[in-house]
Amino acid sequence: MRKPETIEHLYLDFDSFFASCEQQRRPELRGRPVGITPSSDADGMGAGGVIAASREAKKAGMRSVLSQRDALEICPDMIFVAQDPWFYRKMHHNAQAAIKQVLPIHKVMSIDELSCRLGPDHIRDPLGTAARIKTALAEGIGASVTASIGFGPNAHIAKIACKEDKPDGATVWRPEDLPGAMTHIPLGGLPGIGSGMLTRLEIAGIHDMNDLLATSPKQLRRIWGNVAGERFWQAMQGYEVITSKTQRSMIGHGRVLPAAWRGLDEPYGCARMLLTKAARRLRRERFRANSLYVSLKIRRRPGDRDPMRWADTIDLHGAHDDRTCLKALDGIWQRLAQRTAKLPFVNIAHIMVSFSGLESDEGRQLDLLVAQDPDRERWEQVTRIIDQVNLAANKSLLTLGPWTPPPGGNAGGKIAFTRVPEAEDFWEDAR
Structure with a gap:
């Protein structure tokens, strides 16, 4: 197990990707709250879902999947747009092509998240690397589709860092910045900790980041119930954790x-x-x-x-x-x-x-x-x-x-x- 001495990973998370794609191709939607719906079929009972929202809608209070009726109560001027998955897939691949002009992509996590390994030039100038990626994206797919970028010694910490300055930000956490740079983050905001795990941690007396970082790897293994808890501790401490590929379940x-x-x-x-x-x-x-x-x-x-x-x-x-x-x-x-x-x-x-x-x-x-x-x-x-x-x-x-x-x-x-x-x-x- 190796502990990097500098930043080695970049994590990129597109901001409200699906709604931003719609705002890019439809200028009249830019700057307005947009909700993406499953289909163009109108739901006469107002119970049709909103499955993704724009930055403007999130700023107004949209935080999770809601019915159209509930979405309008939070944001009365919400504009509903039917999903176009083929278009989002096309934008995803065009975005990858733009990013590859700056550095290779190591792993695609989902349609709107990916990670990259950093070369010497990227390590020396991470913010310059982020700026070049953002320029390539603006030129390749349009300025409305923005991304938040995080840099860290491993991909796990880089992913946490990329949430720090959303939307359209860039955050660099070097080993010497840790763990202090993370202590303000609530446990529920960490990747790998859902509501069920949050309850387990609270029962174990772990209520905040300082409690978590002070916990031994063996105790986290007991809380998780398997080796994933120990690997989580290693990742949070800045180690490069190599895991075997898991089979789809x-x-x-x-x-x-x-x-x-x-x-x-x-x-x-x-x-x-x-x-x-x-x-x-x-x-x-x-x-x-x-x-x-x-x-x-x-x-x-x-x-x-x-x-x-x-x-x-x-x-x-x-x-x-x-x-x-x-x-x-x-x-x-x-x-x-x-x-x-x-x-x-x-x-x-x-x-x-x-x-x-x-x-x-x-x-x-x-x-x-x-x-x-x-x-x-x-x-x-x-x-x-x-x-x-x-x-x-x-x-x-x-x-x-x-x-x-x-x-x-x-x-x-x-x-x-x-x-x-x-x-x-x-x-x-x-x-």
Whole structure:
């Protein structure tokens, strides 16, 4: 384990990326509070979500995902704009090209965050490096899309530093500045500490940054329940922490549904589409799934601001073909129909389908249940042929059963906060 003697990492976080992209291409939105919505379909009940907000909206008090109704209460002059994930993906790649003119990108964390390793010239003049990146971005994608940049001895500290001077700032924390430069930061503002971990720390008597920095690595390991706590201590102390690549634990897709849809039939069609898209990702990333999980938010009356949450799961036994996955969805949907049969009003506001219990498709041995299923291998061959045809056509030319994109656009892709959407995600969108 090595402790750097100087800054070695840069972390860049775009400021309100999705809304800023819209402000860049639409000058009339610049300087105004903008809320990005899941689709262009109007929600007559005012419950449609705002999934991202501009700097101006955040300054007015927008801090998290809200309904449009609640957003307007906070910011009455909010302008709602339907998401355009294809455009954001294009801006992401153009931004990468601009940054690479200044220094190589080491790791893309998400569509709006990335990290870079610093060379000798960047270490000598970090603020000059930040200024050159900002100039390259302004020239490459436009001045409305800004970024905050942090420098530190490791990527973890650089990420904390980049939050210090948002928006459009640059902060340099050298080893000699630490830990003093961080002591004012609340524990909830640190990467890796969510609400659950914050509760654990408080129970352990750790209430602020000074308490955290004074805690031993073994104690943090006990609080975390695994080696991640010890690695967190090392990162906070400025050490270069090298971790092994973790395997993906789940693959899924979600969708906010239009308020005009009622009952179970139309949402079922949307669930089929989401599941098929997720199964394609399983196969592209060479995984099989052992479990399918479906989660719903169900309005039980018009204007319901507190939807009922319902979820169910079913075993898949290492599946990734469309037929097996869709058959499992049918089983879950039948149980949903029984659960909601006596409700006078059913309006599904949100669907999430996800595969978990992932295992590599390479070198896998079939379990007993799969080995006894004569149809499994045949349907896997059918699915491979469907994938080949769709890839050649560069669109969803063939699917098993009906294909029902919901209204409002963006059937193929959506805003992805934790990954960069793939081109295949947008096959359903007309371009």
